[in-house]
Amino acid sequence: MNDDFIQLIMTRTSIRAFLDKPVSDEMVETLLKAAMAAPSAKNSQPWAFVVIRDRALLEKLGNSLPNAKMTATAPVAVVICGALDKALPGEAREYWIQDAAAATENFLLAVHALGLGAVWTGVHPISERIKILKETLKLPEGVEPFCLIPFGWPAVPAAVKDKWDPSIVHQDVW
Ligand SMILES: Cc1cc2nc3c(=O)[nH]c(=O)nc-3n(C[C@H](O)[C@H](O)[C@H](O)COP(=O)(O)O)c2cc1C
Numbered sequence: 436m437n438d439d440f441i442q443l444i445m446t447r448t449s450i451r452a453f454l455d456k457p458v459s460d461e462m463v464e465t466l467l468k469a470a471m472a473a474p475s476a477k478n479s480q481p482w483a484f485v486v487i488r489d490r491a492l493l494e495k496l497g498n499s500l501p502n503a504k505m506t507a508t509a510p511v512a513v514v515i516c517g518a519l520d521k522a523l524p525g526e527a528r529e530y531w532i533q534d535a536a537a538a539t540e541n542f543l544l545a546v547h548a549l550g551l552g553a554v555w556t557g558v559h560p561i562s563e564r565i566k567i568l569k570e571t572l573k574l575p576e577g578v579e580p581f582c583l584i585p586f587g588w589p590a591v592p593a594a595v596k597d598k599w600d601p602s603i604v605h606q607d608v609w
Contacts (some may be wrong), residue, residue, distance in 0.1 A: 443548055446595050450552025451505040453587030458511050462549055466586075469545035470515065473537035476530035481521035482538050482581075485514040485572050492571065496583065499567050503556035509585035514568060515539050517559070517579040532559065535581040542584060552589035558582050 467484055488511050497507025506512050515535055522531040539555055546553040558564045558580045568580035
């Protein structure tokens with residue numbers, strides 16, 4: 436068992452305040468590689484990423500999305516998108532959402548592994564947020580914003596939560 440990795444999972448927490456300190460392109464590439472390593476239905480990899488470093492854009496998003504205000508003061512953010520042309524046909528199409536969520540969690544864990552901090556801010560399926568991101572980032576048809584992750588060097592110490600609850604675990608049958 437890799438105790439360090441389990442420890443990493445257990446200590447990840449949302450970070451919503453960032454130092455005024457840049458994040459290198461190399462680090463961002465590592466995070467994107469981690470996201471793209473996620474499992475996806477039939478290995479369809481129905482995702483695309485928009486990395487935002489432009490100050491004016493970060494401020495515009497932070498000011499227009501009340502749930503993601505911290506974007507305005509983050510050095511960088513990523514929007515994880517569904518690439519719907521790669522989604523599976525028929526009923527399985529909606530798996531793209533789970534695939535994007537898996538990529539998002541991989542991204543967040545990699546953020547934590549590098550000593551950075553981040554918060555998953557929800558976009559899909561809230562139509563007003565989807566509209567703001569589509570317009571602001573000029574997303575083409577078929578590219579669906581799934582979440583917005585502002586990230587950077589943490590300005591606050593992590594407050595780790597203990598979420599373990601054995602009462603919600605059932606054995607064999609409910
Ligand atoms: C689908 C989803 C949407 C979320 N949306 C927001 C959001 O809009 N703004 C925010 O500050 N945090 C958001 N979060 C972060 C949660 O508030 C956070 O994960 C939760 O409170 C547990 O805290 P932890 O991440 O520190 O363990 C979201 C998380 C998920 C999984």
